[in-house]
Amino acid sequence: MYDFLIAPFLEFGFMQRALGGSLMLSLGACPVGVFLMLRRMSLTGDAMAHAILPGAAVGFLFFGLQIVPMTIGGLIAGVIVAMGAGAVSRFTVQKEDASMAAFYLISLALGVLMVSLRGSSVDLMHVLFGTVLALNNEALGLIAAISVITLITLVIFWRAIVAECLDPLFLRSVSGLGMPVHFIFLGLVVLNLVGGFQALGTLLSVGLMMLPAAAARFWSTRVEPMCVLAVLIGFGSCIAGLLLSYHAALPSGPAIILSAGFVYLVSTVFGTRGVINMRMRRHHHRTA
């Protein structure tokens, strides 16, 4: 038992780094995912993850496979796409889903173009799927900074973010914060996706954001517990995924996301608001 669960993390430095990095990532990304889900923007996360690619590619083009330039590039690309899509939806009749799709597709095509200008398909795979087992100090520092920034921002703007989800028109009628909060929130999404892409790759980093959040929805009817639960599910998925990857010699990123996916599927069936409970309750009811 000890050999199976704990020894890998004690014996190998790369496993410790992978664990530390992915846990910190969960801490910031999972609550952000909860709000993405509640705002029906689950797929926006996916779109944003694609949008980050050209920025990362520019960094890669000039500096090779290095974390800092690629991250900064990804951040810039993500922010441009998020702000562009957000601005189009706020100032024109077009809804955010359409403008987001337009911007991220342009961005993705640019990214693939740039990656293919230089480098082999191995590099592309690296950018797309990440390497959580090769996190260096720079990357860990970056992830730590991102999760701290995310948590602080969430605490400060919590009430506004909840109000913006629950009743945006009300927020606009009592405060000028409506639009800034929307953009701040999109900024957090980009930040956490960029933080995740070194570890999990641009495509899978959104998995650690959305799957724990989607799973937590089946267990809670309030936002605060939902966020806590999402983080815990994220933690569990990271540990399980890393162990799975270690013992079965599987790629670590997909293993983590698949663990989260497993929790999601179990939750849909057995959660307090899952299939079984909602079906069972129909057979007996109270008088009032």
Next chain:
Amino acid sequence: MTDACLTFRDLTLGYNSHPAVHHLNGSVKAGSLTAVVGANGSGKSTLMKGIVGVLKPMAGSCSNVRNARIAYLPQQSELDRTFPARVVDLVSLGLWPRRGLLGRYSQQDRDEVSRALMAVGLKGFEKRPIDTLSGGQLQRALFARVLVQDAELILLDEPFNAVDAKTIGDLVQLIKRWHGESRTVMVVVHDLDLVREHFPETLLLARNPIAWGATKETLRPENLLRARRFDEAWHENAPWCEPDHGHTDGHAHAHDGHHHHEHGETHDFPDHESGPRAA
């Protein structure tokens, strides 16, 4: 005019160059209770949006003279009923003007939220998820939020839709209570009997203001008839409304350039307190 709460100066509001509220002049007295009536598309909701500021004027201005705090209950709420919130969370949003982004809710605030829920007959509903409320219950919860907001100017856009008779009675009592506390209240209503019974003042809109003043005067049959004849549709080839026509007899930013003119209506109310102009 020291006792004005809102002043409209040649206010025109609309969408895509078509006016929905056309050259509205006049002022809403502080502490008054005004019903806003008119047919579908006559600009009632648009006027509300203009006052709150979510819609910017195409021309003219709408000034909140005393910088009154506004509570606004929209007709089509953008409320997300699937959001995992409890009734108490929804009503507590009304504390925003006082507590803002970071202020902590005190015990006093929480008591006030409970009192508001009690006032709308939703005692014991605090912990209920909002997606389990009926339409009428949700409307009452939103009224409770307005109560908590403690605003000086209260705008209610068709608050009685899908609400049963008993609840309408309760809500009207609340509105009268606000009136008694000398808050300024404007309510969009369709039920003219209700207006006659409970609202001292009425603004009758048909894109252009038809009449504005004491309810009995405003709701005279000839005014209602004129309001009813109003053409709801937009006309793409309607002539442009020139600024210098604004105050006299001119019409329409893309106004329906035909059968309206024959009435030669006076749609300017420089100061409606001097009495309603029932054409």
